Amino acid sequence: MKFSKGVQDGLPIGLGYFAVSFSFGIAGSKLLSWPLVTFISMTNLTSAGQFAGLQIMADAAGTFIEMAIATFFINLRYSLMAISLSQKVAPSFGTGKRLLLATGITDEIYALAVSQAEPVTARYFAGLMVLPYIGWSSGTLCGAVCGEILPAVVTNALGVALYGMFVAIVVPQMKAHRPTLIAVLIAIACSCAFRYVPALSGVTVGFAIIICALIASLLGAAFFPVKDDDDSTDDQNVAQPSGAQPAGECGQSKESA
């Protein structure tokens, strides 16, 4: 599989990433100067993780350990994708190349790579991540620069885009898979408790997100374990509860990094 084929396949992801990271850039520009915001995107290539990271940076009480734990849990799914991808790659995809290209394991690049019929070569995977990487970084740059120039009424409106995209990822899955609906409602109830119950309001934002996600996911796994009867498709729905794949896929296919 060629590098150029990868670049071609990565184009739609790159365009989607530009749009998503634009709103990350705007959110970041409220806290940091544009080069610093852009550098976060260039070194992380992850939307939810970066966004949570930004919230922790913005929190005066945020700590490094909180950042580490929050990043760990929010991005834990990449480990799962990495395990899955490691079984799909060509034998020539050696350790050195894996270390170099591991950053390209995002929800969409991963999904596209494992959906290939042939084993994934390092060349193809490298091609695949080029445009998404450029789209993600340049989108953040544009968003951060615009965030410094545009009036608050406009940046507030654009900044909400990221939440809109989160909704677009979660809602189709909630609609298609009832246990996800329940887990998500538990997470929301928990998250609201941290915000509105005075006794809990001392907990910092990052830890609140971690605790909510842990409680809701553990309850989900305990009461509604996902089906794993079909191993042949397991690689593709590894990051989402199975049984809801079609609807989940529309949301996932253009999901943020």
Next chain:
Amino acid sequence: MNLRDYCFFLLVMAGVTYLLRAVPFVLLKGKIKSRFWRSFLAYVPYTVLAAMTVPAIFYSTNSVLSGACALVAAVIASLLGRGLVGVAVVACITVLGVDGIMLLL
């Protein structure tokens, strides 16, 4: 925030994210055996995003009202089958509309 704190935060964030991707990619070849932990990991992305969105979206704009309207509009748009960008655009326009009207009042 000062530059030193930023550098440490960035280092922690980028480092943890990279290791989460690279270590299993290089080391592990087999599947996670435990159905419980695979289920847990399957739910994590959705519960994280939900906890990050609600109630934070209410406080991300000029007013709680415009944030709440954006959430409702986004959920409706998503239920109607709009994609990622479509839902995001609906949320943005809602905030612009509600905050714009409130500025004029």
